[in-house]
Amino acid sequence: MTRRARRARAARIAHRLAGVATAASLGALPGLAMHRTSAQAKEAPLAMHCAEFAGAVLSPELIALPTAGAQIESAAMIGATAPGNQQGGEYCRITGRIKALNATTPDIRFDLNLPRRWNGRALQIGGGGYNGVVVSGTGVMPFSPDRAPLAQGYATFGDDSGHVGDSSLAVFGLVDEAVTNFGYAHLKKTHDVALALIERAYGSLPQRMYFAGGSTGGREGYTVMQRFPDDYDGVIANSPALNFSGVRLIGVKLGQAEYGKPGGFVPPALLERVYQRTLAVCDKLDGVADGIVSDVAACRAHEAEIIDSLRCAAPESTYAPSHASSPASSHAASYTSSYTSPRGECLTDAQLATLFVMRDGLSLPYRLAWGVKGYRGYNVFQGTHLTGTLGLAHEPRRLPAPTFRANGYLFAQGDGYLRYFVARDADFDSLAFDPQRPGRYRAQLVALSRTIGSMNPDLSRYISHGGKLITVQGLADEVISPNQTIAYYEALVARFGADQVNGFMRLYMVPGFQHGNGVFIPSVDLLGALDNWVTRGAAPETLIATDIAAETNGRSRPLCRYPGFPRYIGKGNVNLASSFACAEP
Known part of the structure; x- marks a missing residue:
């Protein structure tokens, strides 16, 4: 203009x-x-x-x-x-x-x-x-x-x-x-x-x-x-x-994996193990061990190695990611998920399946507003810490009204979205809802994605x-x-x-x-x-950001324009942005 x-x-x-x-x-x-x-x-x-x-x-x-x-x-x-x-x-x-x-x-x-x-x-x-x-x-x-x-x-x-x-x-x-x-x-x-x-x-x-x-x-x-x-x-x-509807629907899928399927709950101790294993493999890929996974693309190339090192030995079953899993069965009304893994040091296939739901994202056989067909997955095995208040569930039992810490932020928000925005029924059971086959709720999902979404x-x-x-x-x-x-x-x-x-x-x-x-x-x-x-x-262009995280307050890094990321140049103070340069994946 x-x-x-x-x-x-x-x-x-x-x-x-x-x-x-x-x-x-x-x-x-x-x-x-x-x-x-x-x-x-x-x-x-x-x-x-x-x-x-x-x-x-x-x-x-x-x-x-x-x-x-x-x-x-x-x-x-x-x-x-x-x-x-x-x-x-x-x-x-x-x-x-x-x-x-x-x-x-x-x-x-x-x-x-x-x-x-x-x-x-x-x-x-x-x-x-x-x-x-x-x-x-x-x-x-x-x-x-x-x-x-x-x-x-x-x-x-x-x-x-x-x-x-x-x-x-x-x-x-x-x-x-x-x-x-x-x-x-x-x-x-x-x-x-x-x-x-x-x-x-x-x-x-x-x-x-x-x-x-x-x-x-x-x-x-x-x-x-x-x-x-x-x-x-x-x-x-x-x-x-x-993609407001998409993030709410993937939250529901996560809740179904955690609470609607036997053994799907991943306790915080195992989530911490996933995070620490990721750091052990990927932290140094940007040239320095600083507690930050900066080269996400290079880390993703090691994902299979990371998963194999976390998986419990279970030759009788192998998990294959799927975007079309069925909804939780109605008999899961107890909302309790049992979990067992040897000494709590490895992840079962059911627990990995929960993480794969978050990693793989959501694919829909129908279109939301502006042609949207799902929701992109997260960097679960590339340095994402899932034990905080906004992470995954901390409790193996689903509360009648899920809360952020007990049942996970994404599921708690998705559950409320289904109850009040989609079904408009406070007693609606989100564990029994299939986002891929929403039936009579499809029109409402599409309408909401246009009213609230910004895609x-x-x-x-x-x-x-x-x-x-x-x-x-x-x-x-x-x-x-x-x-x-x-x-x-x-x-x-x-x-x-x-x-x-x-x-x-x-x-x-x-x-x-x-x-x-x-x-x-x-x-x-x-x-x-x-x-x-x-x-x-x-x-x-490149901006300089100061870290305000409590444990590392005051260090600095360049903010690189996508798709660049900060790579250590091999010399200089690792707490100063001047010791890093923006690199392409």
Whole structure:
């Protein structure tokens, strides 16, 4: 999009939002001092009119998607020295809710923060899991070493996606409008309300509009590029749950392998053995033993060797991976899995079969939205640690309502998805469901994959107006498969060509990084890199990340553009990025 076209788009948005700032819409915002003109509002100190937002009502016409309008609940200046304010300056904090069309649908609660010293930019921040908690927008961005965006002068905002509850609760899946809000609508509704208030507070719209989020927030980042491409100039979308239905269905398959088949449960001690064996074989493949499997491709070449060294001697049976296994039989209602292995030092075929389900991914004989036919598998034998809270099950008995630690994150989330989003039956038994043959639930699965998923590869409109994208994900991620993210990137290259993709996207796959944890947790200023790219045309290349993992805090590594990875150059301090160079697999 040309500069002239961008100005015209901003003018159209300003015209649509003018009802917030002019006397022509006295009924729209009764709580504001409507005698001020936009020019006067821009000149006036923010503190003089922050409190006047309290109680204001925004009309539905200001929001592009259908709502019953928005209500501002509170507005107050937060002083630079106020308790809890670590942002380094004053800001106006506004809280409110966007009303649903249906009275039984929860409102979308949102927070907006307006710094006294505004840099002319705005940042919308995504959520996590099933959301349900308002994103405050006041803190430091995850894995960022610098000051919070608010402290840098960004107007920041976030929401709860339209329901209340912690990130593990999927009960809102019973409500159609809440599902649509969670899938995509909350993003646009909150965006439009925030921009209306920003324009009213400062007298102008943001010069740049960014989005940042990880996991569900990463999916939301891809969602805004796909559905609302003209609204954003840049996106940071990390560890994105792009194929939302796919990751939930593979979670169900994992639960069936662990609890629906005899001996399928893999105790944490054996999961630890798998991890340590992988390190013993693969850690040094990048030139140094540093506790990180960096050369995943080379490690994969040793996978058969690793598996053979872990397998219990059982000549009477051999496991062959299959993508079309049958659902758990109904007699497995006890939800208990027995397991035995000699001295607990090796894995039985049943236990390996569980790990192979995660490694091989999910293949479907039908298509989800955008032609998706399954979910890519994980790097199970390439340095992924599966004993943490977000890993596989810790208990051999399935709880009636599975929890992350007891029954595994992927299964617990998949179980809730089936109960409330798909079957819409709280008593539905996910162990008796066959993702390959969903029967009467197939149409619902396909519809949900379009409402919530972000697998549409058509980013042409976002690319055409100069939008930029940075994605970071761990190669050892145990929640969102790194191979699914890579597959989407490769689909973009197939569609647009490498040169065009390189012109708008950067993908960094991080060795040793899991889902917010791991043996290497990168800290890097992604927002600064994005802003430099958007405003100055300085495309990021190799970045330097500082490790913030507790045991290795302070060491550094290069973040290499995919498909590169950091390889030790053979000399120098192994804790310094300068001792590594980006290498191709």
